[in-house]
Amino acid sequence: SEWWALKELYAKGLLFKDFRISPYCPRCGTTLSAHEVAQGYREIEDFSIYVKFKVEGKDEYFLVWTTTPWTLPANEYLAVNPDFNYILVNYKGEKLWIVEERAKTVLKRYEVLDSRPGKSFVGTRYEQLVPFLKTRAGMYVVDGNFVTKEDGSGIVHIAPAFGSDDYSVMKKEKGELYVTVNESGKISLDSPWKGLDVQVASDQIIEYLRKGGKLLKTEKATHSYPFCWRCDTRLIYYPVESWYIGVSKAKDQIVKYNQNVHWNPEYIRDGRFGNFLNEGKDWALSRNRFWGTPLPIWTCEDGHVFIPGSKKELTDRAFFIPENFELHRPMVDQIKVKCNECGKEMKREPYPIDTWFDSGSAFFAQFHYPFENIELFSENSPVDFISEAMDQTRGWFYSMHVISSLLFQRNAYDNVVVMEFVMNSKGEKMSKSRGDTVDPLQLIEKIGTDSLRLFFFQGPPWKPKRFTEEGAVEFSRKLLGTIYNSYLLFSTNARLDHWEPKEETIISNLDRWIYDRNNECVSSVIKHMDEYNPHLALDDIRELVLDLSQWYLRLS
Template identity: 45%
Template sequence: MSKKKQVFKPVKALPSFPEEEEKILEFWEKNDVFEKLRETRKGNQLFRWLEGPPTANGLPHIGHALTRAIKDVFLRHKSMHGFEVVPWVAGWDCHGLPVELEVEKTLGFTDKSEIEEFGLSNFNAECRKSVFKYVKEWQDMSRRIGFWLDFDNRYATLDENYVESVWWSIKEIYEKGLLYLGYKVVPYCPRCGTPLSSHEVGQGMMETTDPSVFVKFKALDFEDTYYLAWTTTPWTLISNVCLTLHPDIDYIQVEYNDEKLILAEAIAEKLIIDYTVLQKFKGKELEYNKYEQLFPFIVPEEEAFYITLADYVTIEDGSGIVHSAPAFGEDDAQIGRKYGLPVMNPVREDGTFSEDISDFAGLFVKDADSKIIQNLKDRGLLFKQGVYKHTYPFCYRCDGPLLYYSTETWYIEMSKMREQLVANNEKIRWQPAHLKNGRFGNFISEARDWALSRNRYWGTPLPIWICENNHRTVVGSLDELKDLYGKPLVDDFSLHRPWVDDITFDCPECEKTSTRVPYVIDCWYDAGSAPFAQYHYPFENKNLFNAHFPYDFITEAIDQTRGWFYTLLAISTVLFNKPAYLNCLTMGHTLDDKGKKMSKSKGNMIRTDDVIPKYGADAVRWFLYSYPTWNSVRVDPTQIYETMKKFILTLWNSYSFFVSNSNVDGFNLSTFDIPLQERTELDKWLISEVNYLIKSIDDALENMTVHVAVQAFENFVIDKFSNWYLRQSRRRFWKNQLDEDKKSAYITTYEVLVTLSKLLAPFIPFIAEQLHQNLVKELNP
């Protein structure tokens, strides 16, 4: 007897999923499946999606795989529904401080002077190399997790065309009158030598402990009396120029332990016991009363060291008397401006005291705190000391404490755009929805001016040239620059430092020499320019950009509410008065198996290579999808295994059960095709359930709730299909005669498996491909 040809390829009861996945990856590549899919969708309705560009200067971990897996579900789903997904290309974020820090570390540099010695072109060449250092690892990770993405036509924020588009946008903003130079007290990282914008500061707030000291300032208008002031930043005492009181609060002069003090009446009861009140005054009665300079290192030119008044003084903390140093606080700076007080800033860019501050010269300010306290103690000027727990901003890149520091900074006047930001946010659908008017909405409704300039090297150069008469020329394109320069550019010219620094030209207004300001821009601005800069708009691709903007969908991690989500909206609002995106799904973070945030320094990073070779990409994907996308996920390998066992193996067993029985009975698509109305009630029920599932999946993805889709799949496959339908139908498959009832069970099961293979393709594309190859392709080779 000759061996009958099997209908389907036999299915192993427990295959090695990772091995099967490798074969499928080869099949997709050999047959250009992704490219062919995109080709067949050309000209259809667009689904416009924008890749948030990662920086490839570090190895990707499982968190990056999560973002890729989530994106992949939506893009595959839309594509299967016939949409042309655009641009569906990778993007790389290439500039900025993080890149510089990584290169500094590699070169063993600890401060900016070493970069200057090394040479800007050398340093920037290292940065350029560094940003693509792990691009292969990123591509391999993306490929292995099954993320379909066009890496060949990627955009990169360092491309000359990209930078030129960013320059165009900055000129637009300048011409709208929204770009200005300010001298403001800004959050400043002394380690990185640059100010940070408010959305960056928001990413590094941490609980910390600082010294809390009550300091005695000797009053000059009272005999043997001291003003008692409170501070948590003793290092700023060196720059003190005034003491600030609330005009309407009651202050008292008291005799206490043989000395006389002035402080707020309400505070005295809490701070001291057994004191005698000598006098009582309102704060405003003390205005302009003088005191002795606490640290006489700096001799100011303007008059200083007297009592000033401000409404922001409270009696919540401290003594009701605030020590003010206009160089190091925005409130202080305002008081300084109001009273015409000097700004004394003895702190160098690296956060250390200058030579003038003899006792503390060269010390990092925060490290000087204890020495300053000791000095006050020795001089009998320390009244009391303790510790103060509060939330303080740290640099989200280098973890060092930020200082509030007065510096020259170029700003985009976002505070003028609040209404438009809020109106454009109205057009965006957020998941989770509460972000719209909560975390994100609050942030934009109080948008601060955007500190755009950075005193750094590797970034998009700020295209502003200034002449000796202070006339400004903002350059918006390479051609404009060439025209102004009037000479041929060097062969290897690049729109980067140091090339642009070498360009000087005669000021169009007064013909004096114009030189470029020494700054690069916030790299978040680069990323936020992706909607137009990746097309080299407006120099090229105007129609393409107009067709693709605004984007239908973006999804990135939750911390981007103050990062990319914000800068995209900010820039698109200023330039086009439109939101850059219409739907935004936020993703939670991935934690290690103990629930700790993964970090390089803790060595608890889980990489895709740690889990995919064991369980397969489908299992990892399904595991990641099973949580609400915006929640943090604890990546626990045993849980990945459990998820796989529960769903993927159940699906596989149902499929394997069908195939082995079909091969025995010679399943035939045309002769087994029982019309739906002639099938059993059980079969009809399953078909109606699967139709309901199709709708549930579409709805879940429309609502950007991937985990709801996962629940619907599990509910259907495990409970309805496997545990109920197949169990109830076992005897139908096992009976001897191949009657209509048996055929009906076969065709119903077949239809359901084929539908599942399509529905699941965006979620677990490898298993879906296996099902499709065997169930569909085997019958129609």
């Protein structure tokens, strides 16, 4: 089913190969998609540094700020905003160029010597800061509208291998790509830092610059940085050839179909989820891994492409199939196919696909669509209701919605309940290292499934919930204990009075009232559950239990 889906996307022009600077995990050795990256951001404290690039032939320096010192050996250009005004200042006996608005914040006290617009610097050459890259390509100033004056110095260091804006600058300037880091995240450039992890190398590069008089100052900066959601390793941006799903080409329809979904809470639709859809970032589909659903793309050396949409399509075209093969590596890579256009042998692109494509395809692949159960799929599509945690706005919710929008031109699901996390007694995320996680199976053995389920219905599912075992036990005692005790009182008295129910019973006004309250509660609970508000349904049940125990029984 997934191979069929990928063939359909290719036919629509939505599956393509490209070379880009992508988020990359050096520990896993693979790229990540934009929605995977979005799951792993956290606030961290890093050293940021201001360094001095010497203007060629002058006793002047461009002041540059960076939070990634390990990229400095790969520098090829400096970028200024052509519309900004830059000033030359005398700072402690040195002449530094900096954007005018940042000078007071960065330097505090200085003397202004000159002032020039950013566009006047374009083409100005400068000396290599870290002279281990043996090239004279680049090393001049370029214009960059992406340069801001919100932080830093208004002058940006460009290392094309490690940033998408940087790479775009290199392509515009017809420069060369110098990759100074290997796929394991270690410095590969012949330098004092060769073989070091990039984070370790950063510290040593800072010290190298300090000793060489090229470091102006260091600061500690708190910023949001992406980590791998699988292994918790810092991501880097790295040049990789990958297969992409062209989300950007169909962004408008993806955004449109989201309007058909009933989100709980409602603000997620146009907020956290809708905003992410509006970014329209292409989906990096292929992975530099071994295990997973294999990418069903065979290519020849002339660039022709064959994408089988089923196992039968592949075996019909293959001229060699290993015995007892199945569609995973390594056997799938041994299948040989001849190109229909040039007659040359085709080889499979050696990648598995993103596992989020697997989970996002579940709504149709569970039926083995389109090979069977077509009517069953149609009857159950869109899915009536799904529920997961808030982080799945960047995971399962996203992948299902995008795949359905591109393949079926509709939303994948009609209703979503977005749940927040269960926190510890202090309102903090539970942690195994702190020992405050809870084994739900042990808790169910102690207080029962109904008690635990109802405990979590106390507030909206989309609000974080503090949890303590004592609180769950106390809640069970108050609600289910009251129901049990009410029944116990009734059954005890019924036995003592030898009472048995009769088909025709004269009931009192009090009996009629509790019947009406019960029916009213049932209707209200059904309404709230249909509207995906279980917390309001629980409120109705609690009120009925109070009326039963504190009024009806006492007055009876």
